[in-house]
Amino acid sequence: MKDYWLNKLFFDIQQPALAAEYKVDRDAVLARYPMNAALREALLADDIGTIAPHVNAYLLRFYYAIRGMKDDEFIRRLNAIPQAQSDRKGVSRHG
Amino acid sequence: MASLVGVYAASHGPMIAREWESLSAPTRASVEEGFGEIGKRLSASRPDVLVIVSPDHWVNFFLNNYPAFCVGIGAEHDGPPEPFLKKRFQHPLLAGHPSLGLHILNTAIARDFDPSMSHRLTLDHGFCLPLWRMGIEQIPPIVPIVVNEVDDPMPTMRRCLAFGALLKDAIASYPENLRVAVLATGGLSHFIGEPGMGQIDEKFDRTCISLFERGDPTALATTLEHEVRHTGNGGNEVRNWVVAHATAGNKGFELIGYAPLQEIYVGCAFAEWRVAA
Numbered sequence: 001m002k003d004y005w006l007n008k009l010f011f012d013i014q015q016p017a018l019a020a021e022y023k024v025d026r027d028a029v030l031a032r033y034p035m036n037a038a039l040r041e042a043l044l045a046d047d048i049g050t051i052a053p054h055v056n057a058y059l060l061r062f063y064y065a066i067r068g069m070k071d072d073e074f075i076r077r078l079n080a081i082p083q084a085q086s087d088r089k090g091v092s093r094h095g
Numbered sequence: 096m097a098s099l100v101g102v103y104a105a106s107h108g109p110m111i112a113r114e115w116e117s118l119s120a121p122t123r124a125s126v127e128e129g130f131g132e133i134g135k136r137l138s139a140s141r142p143d144v145l146v147i148v149s150p151d152h153w154v155n156f157f158l159n160n161y162p163a164f165c166v167g168i169g170a171e172h173d174g175p176p177e178p179f180l181k182k183r184f185q186h187p188l189l190a191g192h193p194s195l196g197l198h199i200l201n202t203a204i205a206r207d208f209d210p211s212m213s214h215r216l217t218l219d220h221g222f223c224l225p226l227w228r229m230g231i232e233q234i235p236p237i238v239p240i241v242v243n244e245v246d247d248p249m250p251t252m253r254r255c256l257a258f259g260a261l262l263k264d265a266i267a268s269y270p271e272n273l274r275v276a277v278l279a280t281g282g283l284s285h286f287i288g289e290p291g292m293g294q295i296d297e298k299f300d301r302t303c304i305s306l307f308e309r310g311d312p313t314a315l316a317t318t319l320e321h322e323v324r325h326t327g328n329g330g331n332e333v334r335n336w337v338v339a340h341a342t343a344g345n346k347g348f349e350l351i352g353y354a355p356l357q358e359i360y361v362g363c364a365f366a367e368w369r370v371a372a
Contacts, residue, residue, distance in 0.1 A: 007158055052289070056246050058153055058328070078290050079292075
């Protein structure tokens with residue numbers, strides 16, 4: 001199930017001003033996005049496997065690109081998500 | 096009356112702009128060849144207006160209000176917000192065509208088809224990356240049409256065919272003498288922000304191409320409705336191609352080029368439809 005505020009953060013952070021603020025004071029920004037507490041912890045730990053089922057995949061991609069995570073690392077973490085933990089149809093794609 | 100002078104499809108992918116200088120020579124050549132040919136054909140069709148059918152990648156719309164379809168009816172639209180594209184495609188403003196946009200909207204509503212409307216859209220890489228790579232000297236006024244392809248539930252393929260059919264009729268019934276071209280962007284397969292990212296589902300891509308070549312709209316809608324649920328999320332953008340397919344009259348398309356380009360994460364294809372008389 002989607003977490004509205006987690007998605008909202010990932011949407012808003014496309015704005016350079018918010019991205020800059022997030023870089024220097026993450027707690028202040030997160031205080032304005034009352035997301036599920038467990039997801040907030042997962043976000044702080046960059047636990048992509050926990051976050052992914054609750055956020056749009058494009059927004060997840062944008063967030064980590066803005067955060068500066070290299071694609072190789074992002075893809076490695078995505079592909080480490082156990083199938084049962086992911087609601088992504090990509091895992092059942094064609095061969 | 097307005098006339099439909101060409102219907103085209105071109106994939107898009109942010110990596111084309113983000114990493115252009117570092118892409119391998121074969122990938123760049125493939126991208127250049129496909130967009131170049133589409134640009135050449137589009138220019139030769141001498142359109143007065145270009146209708147572009149594309150997703151919105153979380154620029155204009157969010158979860159608090161996400162339309163299935165939106166027609167841009169403004170006099171101007173904002174260029175791409177993505178830093179990686181706006182430095183390459185230096186068009187902070189793009190002219191719209193309010194009169195045709197409104198006619199399309201009114202035609203839709205008269206058919207009990209109720210798209211959202213926007214008097215000013217921001218046109219992200221889905222719209223602008225093809226324009227950049229096609230290298231058109233004079234970009235005609237644009238009527239942007241957004242289809243939700245980024246978050247479920249999305250419009251059915253059947254509904255996309257219906258939208259394409261009304262777009263065809265709207266162009267044909269527009270009272271002024273206007274040459275109108277249509278460009279569908281996006282697809283084919285790609286996986287973005289989900290497991291499988293970076294892989295390309297060539298089987299899905301070949302299925303799509305075969306269906307679009309054959310033309311039969313029923314088979315197209317039925318098969319793709321199933322197939323998009325079993326490939327990457329980017330495959331949903333094939334809905335734009337379905338809209339274009341019906342706009343052209345379901346006569347099938349000529350494939351201009353296809354390559355599974357792993358460097359840009361996209362099954363990259365280019366095509367031109369046969370336009371029904």
